[in-house]
Amino acid sequence: MDKPAPGDGQVLVRINACAICASDLHFLRGGEKMVELSRELGGPYASLDLEKKVVLGHEFVGEIVEYGPNSRESIKVGARVVAVPVIMNSGGQSVIGFDNNYPGGFSEYAVLDEKFILEVPEGVDDDAAALVEPLAVGIEHARSGEPSVDDVAVVVGCGAIGLGVIAGLKLTGVTAIVAVDFSESRRRLALEMGATLAIDPRERSPYEAIPELDGRRTTIVYECVGVKGLLNEIINSVGYNTKIVMGGYSMAAEEIYIFTAQNKHLKVYFASGETPDDMSLALKSIADGTTDVRPWLAPRRIGLSGLKQALESSTESSAPIRTIVDPLLP
Structure with missing residues (x-):
């Protein structure tokens, strides 16, 4: 060319x-x-x-x-x-x-x-x-759910997006972060990025009361996988007033039960690409050592x-x- x-x-x-x-x-x-x-x-x-x-x-x-x-x-x-x-x-x-x-x-x-x-x-x-760019995407996804420091965040999927979300949540002051992934190595990476707890969903549900967090339940879920059917599974599993952020990349049509989501007063957010401010924060956090991306x-x-x-x-x-x-x- x-x-x-x-x-x-x-x-x-x-x-x-x-x-x-x-x-x-x-x-x-x-x-x-x-x-x-x-x-x-x-x-x-x-x-x-x-x-x-x-x-x-x-x-x-x-x-x-x-x-x-x-x-x-x-x-x-x-x-x-x-x-x-x-x-x-x-x-x-x-x-x-x-x-x-x-x-x-x-x-x-x-x-x-x-x-x-x-x-x-x-x-x-x-x-x-x-x-910097993939970390900025995770930061954008994290803030899309408008998290507060009191939230219990569950991050489903610990690839680059999920790890970036964990880093982004840490930057916003969230301290209760539960990482969910089938892979043991990715669960370890999630803990390195700042997750409080890492769960294999085949062994326990991340949506029930969490003993390690004084019995608290999730208040915000980040879907970072992009698999058809997972949104509906989350809707059926979470408790009342939970927020759900869709960050996983999928082109498949999704079917959900609106009845269930309405009765639980759920809110669903759709994350997108990063902004210049997200890039600036990602670069700063890497430069000052706040976020260590070397394990990636x-x-x-x-x-x-x-x-x-x-x-x-x-x-x-x-x-x-x-x-x-x-x-x-x-």
């Missing part, structure tokens, strides 16, 4: 590192459905042409090479930056890595929207900087030749939370 050129208010960066996200695999397996639903119901992928080239990768860090016309140039050329992976244009918005015109972080270069870039401090290395990382980086296998195994419970790709490596 040709080297991209930055337009008005845009910046060209050379990619240093890009993390693999499970949504990259979802796109490879269900891109047609993503485009179809966006065209039918509205969404950022409506203009995507799957007959043309697409370069994935939206969790990246890169060095500024040059600015396009009419830019503020508030960060010096050569500085490292991360960004919300979105380009604002006259047609709305384009998602970097899911757009024919804006290649993602698995390429050598990417064009970013100058409004959404943040300079990476010297003390944060490239691998950690590549995790695979032991070593890979090059493009290892990308296919790493993508295919990325949703397995034994896979690392994030594998870093260096697009300059073979």
